[in-house]
Amino acid sequence: MATQKPPVAIVCVGMAGSGKTTFMQRINAHLHSAHTSSPATTAPPYVLNLDPAVRSVPFDPNIDIRDSVNYKEVMKQYNLGPNGGILTSLNLFATKIDQVLGILEKRCLPKPPPPQQAQPAPATEEKQTQVPSYILVDTPGQIEVFVWSASGEILLSSFASTFPTVLAYIIDTPRSTENTSTFMSNMLYAISILYKTKLPMILVFNKTDVKAETEAVEWMRDFESFQAALRNDEQREQAGGEGGGGYMGSLLNSMSLVLEEFYNALSVVGVSSMTGEGVEGFFEAVEGKRGEFEREYRPELERRVREAGERREEVRNGEVERLMRDMEVSSKTKGTGKYKRSGKPPKDEPETVSEAEEMEDDDNDDEGIVDPDEEDDGEGGRETFDQGLKTRYEKALKESGGDVGAAARYIQSSQR
Numbered sequence: 141m142a143t144q145k146p147p148v149a150i151v152c153v154g155m156a157g158s159g160k161t162t163f164m165q166r167i168n169a170h171l172h173s174a175h176t177s178s179p180a181t182t183a184p185p186y187v188l189n190l191d192p193a194v195r196s197v198p199f200d201p202n203i204d205i206r207d208s209v210n211y212k213e214v215m216k217q218y219n220l221g222p223n224g225g226i227l228t229s230l231n232l233f234a235t236k237i238d239q240v241l242g243i244l245e246k247r248c249l250p251k252p253p254p255p256q257q258a259q260p261a262p263a264t265e266e267k268q269t270q271v272p273s274y275i276l277v278d279t280p281g282q283i284e285v286f287v288w289s290a291s292g293e294i295l296l297s298s299f300a301s302t303f304p305t306v307l308a309y310i311i312d313t314p315r316s317t318e319n320t321s322t323f324m325s326n327m328l329y330a331i332s333i334l335y336k337t338k339l340p341m342i343l344v345f346n347k348t349d350v351k352a353e354t355e356a357v358e359w360m361r362d363f364e365s366f367q368a369a370l371r372n373d374e375q376r377e378q379a380g381g382e383g384g385g386g387y388m389g390s391l392l393n394s395m396s397l398v399l400e401e402f403y404n405a406l407s408v409v410g411v412s413s414m415t416g417e418g419v420e421g422f423f424e425a426v427e428g429k430r431g432e433f434e435r436e437y438r439p440e441l442e443r444r445v446r447e448a449g450e451r452r453e454e455v456r457n458g459e460v461e462r463l464m465r466d467m468e469v470s471s472k473t474k475g476t477g478k479y480k481r482s483g484k485p486p487k488d489e490p491e492t493v494s495e496a497e498e499m500e501d502d503d504n505d506d507e508g509i510v511d512p513d514e515e516d517d518g519e520g521g522r523e524t525f526d527q528g529l530k531t532r533y534e535k536a537l538k539e540s541g542g543d544v545g546a547a548a549r550y551i552q553s554s555q556r
């Protein structure tokens with residue numbers, strides 16, 4: 141058995157009616173038939189449906205948002221319209237992302253090899269441990285609800301932190317190559333998603349049985365051909381008395397030059413979800429993007445996670461400093477700690493077991509907090525006291541998982 145790689149999560153996004161669901165059905169069927177023809181080496185894909193509003197899907201999802209969220213009920217309960225209902229359903233689903241990832245990890249990640257194998261594994265076991273090569277994710281028709289929402293971001297970044305993740309941006313080829321401005325609008329939308337998600341993207345020109353993708357690809361690869369098409373559009377519009385040219389023409393012209401760099405970052409394939417033509421080419425592009433994800437996106441992702449950790453650490457250190465200042469003020473006003481008033485101790489009798497232990501600790505005086513009043517009234521004693529408190533606060537803050545209140549209570553009790 142060849143060493144198994146983790147599956148690639150293919151997230152299908154695209155404008156309503158571009159053919160996402162039909163495309164999902166096609167690639168799902170393709171992978172299922174590959175599994176049927178060689179079951180020992182390939183596993184069927186793992187399929188997720190994240191569209192809460194879809195009435196029926198032409199494939200059998202393993203995880204379906206509709207199983208955990210009732211879109212119609214959400215609309216009714218929160219008094220929402222269709223888009224608000226989809227958004228809220230996604231938000232509710234995103235709260236369960238840990239469970240979803242748990243299932244995906246269990247079902248889709250290759251099992252680590254056992255430490256030592258006395259006997260070779262039986263053939264049946266080999267079949268059982270085969271994991272899917274692809275996780276297919278269908279998204280809501282309202283693309284902006286998924287791509288621009290907090291829950292969409294949570295879902296995408298959660299997938300990307302566990303699996304190589306690729307976006308398949310589905311384009312309705314006949315519609316988007318109707319004219320240069322529709323084409324450019326579609327490209328700008330793709331660009332915004334690319335920069336928003338920071339994930340590798342494949343442009344899937346769908347419905348090639350109606351119109352081939354060659355013209356669109358030429359417009360992307362050779363800006364002169366785009367400009368020639370733009371001139372044609374302008375002449376046609378002028379002949380039809382629709383104006384044409386002017387500001388819009390020069391904007392499209394400039395953008396075709398600017399977008400060259402962006403086009404280079406994309407893989408482009410033509411597919412007919414209806415006939416299945418071009419599906420092989422799509423999976424070749426996915427494999428290319430798998431390598432790109434590991435090379436370029438994963439280090440970037442790890443850098444972002446590291447930076448987030450550093451920011452948390454900074455906030456924690458800030459909390460420590462702030463608390464140390466607050467403690468000094470409250471010691472002065474209450475007459476505790478370094479500023480403890482001599483004479484009457486604050487309490488003679490312990491009221492609780494923990495207070496009794498603390499008072500005992502104070503009496504023993506061999507470890508625990510350093511009381512500056514008893515050791516040294518000078519600044520040296522204060523510094524040692526502060527340092528001791530600070531160390532303990534940092535420790536308490538870490539142990540309480542960042543619960544500032546718990547850490548503060550700990551320090552206050554030890555300062556008495």
Ligand SMILES: Nc1nc2c(ncn2[C@@H]2O[C@H](COP(=O)(O)OP(=O)(O)OP(=O)(O)O)[C@@H](O)[C@H]2O)c(=O)[nH]1
Nearest residue numbers: 155156157158159160161162281346347412413414
């Ligand atoms: N000729 C042709 N029609 C297609 C192809 N792919 C999808 N369609 C048609 O395009 C229409 C929309 O397809 P869907 O798969 O429902 O599109 P969608 O993007 O999932 O739609 P929403 O869920 O509303 O966003 C349907 O009528 C499909 O039959 C294709 O490759 N060729």
